[in-house]
Amino acid sequence: MWHFFHQLASPRYFYRFAGRILPWLGAACLLLMLAGLYQGLLVAPTDYQQGDSYRIMFIHVPAAWMSLFVYVVMAVSGAVGLVWRIKLAEIVAVASAPIGASFTFLALVTGAIWGKPTWGTWWVWDARLTSELILLFLYLGVIALNSAIEDKRTAARATSVLALVGVVNIPIIHYSVEWWNTLHQGATVTKFDVPSIDLRMLIPLLLMALAFKLFYLVVVLMRARCEILQRERNTGWVRELVEAP
Amino acid sequence: MTPARRKRLLLIGLMLAGVGVAVGFALNAFNQNLMYFYPPSDVIAGKAPAGHPFRLGGLVSAGSVQRLPDGLTTRFTVTDQVKSVSVEYTGILPDLFREGQGIVAHGRLRGDGVFVADEVLAKHDEKYMPPEVAASLKGSHDAATGTAP
Numbered sequence: 001m002w003h004f005f006h007q008l009a010s011p012r013y014f015y016r017f018a019g020r021i022l023p024w025l026g027a028a029c030l031l032l033m034l035a036g037l038y039q040g041l042l043v044a045p046t047d048y049q050q051g052d053s054y055r056i057m058f059i060h061v062p063a064a065w066m067s068l069f070v071y072v073v074m075a076v077s078g079a080v081g082l083v084w085r086i087k088l089a090e091i092v093a094v095a096s097a098p099i100g101a102s103f104t105f106l107a108l109v110t111g112a113i114w115g116k117p118t119w120g121t122w123w124v125w126d127a128r129l130t131s132e133l134i135l136l137f138l139y140l141g142v143i144a145l146n147s148a149i150e151d152k153r154t155a156a157r158a159t160s161v162l163a164l165v166g167v168v169n170i171p172i173i174h175y176s177v178e179w180w181n182t183l184h185q186g187a188t189v190t191k192f193d194v195p196s197i198d199l200r201m202l203i204p205l206l207l208m209a210l211a212f213k214l215f216y217l218v219v220v221l222m223r224a225r226c227e228i229l230q231r232e233r234n235t236g237w238v239r240e241l242v243e244a245p
Numbered sequence: 246m247t248p249a250r251r252k253r254l255l256l257i258g259l260m261l262a263g264v265g266v267a268v269g270f271a272l273n274a275f276n277q278n279l280m281y282f283y284p285p286s287d288v289i290a291g292k293a294p295a296g297h298p299f300r301l302g303g304l305v306s307a308g309s310v311q312r313l314p315d316g317l318t319t320r321f322t323v324t325d326q327v328k329s330v331s332v333e334y335t336g337i338l339p340d341l342f343r344e345g346q347g348i349v350a351h352g353r354l355r356g357d358g359v360f361v362a363d364e365v366l367a368k369h370d371e372k373y374m375p376p377e378v379a380a381s382l383k384g385s386h387d388a389a390t391g392t393a394p
Binding site for chain 1: 250253254257260265266281282308336338339340364365367368370371373374375376379380
């Protein structure tokens with residue numbers, strides 16, 4: 001078991017391993033997303049107050065969850081890279097930033113589209129919306145800092161420190177709806193209680209959440225492979241790989 | 246774990262704790278500014294800023310919505326089940342506005358204690374259910390409290 005993890009940390013082995021599991025992960029992601037969309041758009045009943053407009057949550061909620069999840073993955077792998085100086089951890093941290101930024105952007109945009117008919121406004125400066133916007137800026141800061149430094153390993157170290165400082169925003173986003181009065185409603189699923197949502201709506205929501213997780217995994221593996229090739233372009237095994245017919 | 250790694254791990258831990266404490270103090274200090282709205286109890290108790298606009302949030306009391314003859318002005322009371330405040334609003338209300346619905350209104354307090362709103366937003370709750378479930382829930386609730394639907 002430990003042997004496997006040690007092997008996986010070597011970029012060369014990781015490149016091959018990721019390449020082998022990618023098609024399977026991609027297929028599973030596609031299947032789950034199709035099932036989730038079918039259940040969410042066609043099977044789930046309409047809401048008693050919002051009618052059909054609530055269905056945007058099948059994109060909005062998984063995207064918002066992923067925006068937090070990806071940030072935590074980025075910060076943890078950044079910390080592992082800082083402490084143990086594992087190249088692969090740095091690569092995963094750097095590769096995660098643009099994906100997380102996209103999820104955050106998606107959550108903000110779908111939230112605004114839903115907010116207009118439901119609340120009566122595209123945007124309000126309440127604690128939940130503002131802290132999520134700060135998360136987007138943190139991601140953009142991480143991306144900018146990483147591309148501003150020439151040396152990849154120094155860049156990864158600086159990026160990881162920034163990502164770790166920003167991790168304080170994650171509990172703030174999650175608990176903002178409890179700590180302060182916000183226009184955004186409280187948690188429906190992620191709380192220590194029975195989810196206050198009908199089961200037929202919960203199932204597609206969880207399917208979509210799982211599909212989004214797999215989507216992130218697929219994209220982060222693809223980006224990490226690309227990054228590995230770039231970093232190791234002067235090593236023998238990459239040259240062999242490129243020159244092979 | 247080598248001493249160098251332990252030192253780096255400790256540094257990261259200290260950094261996280263330091264940032265956490267600093268942000269905690271800052272948020273605590275700005276607590277009032279982060280409140281998006283004031284509940285009616287705070288307004289009655291005089292905690293809301295007098296003289297300049299603020300937001301009032303709560304539930305629209307059942308049976309309180311009155312439309313004035315000019316066709317655009319609506320009068321209703323907002324309650325947090327403890328205290329309530331009368332609100333007057335001229336303009337188009339959001340689709341979700343109804344009695345018993347949570348709303349957030351932006352405006353200022355008039356001398357006679359009526360809150361004059363210039364914007365009313367509907368606050369959605371965290372419950373999602375199909376209409377027939379809502380109807381049966383409402384039915385059992387009304388039976389329990391003895392009110393007509």
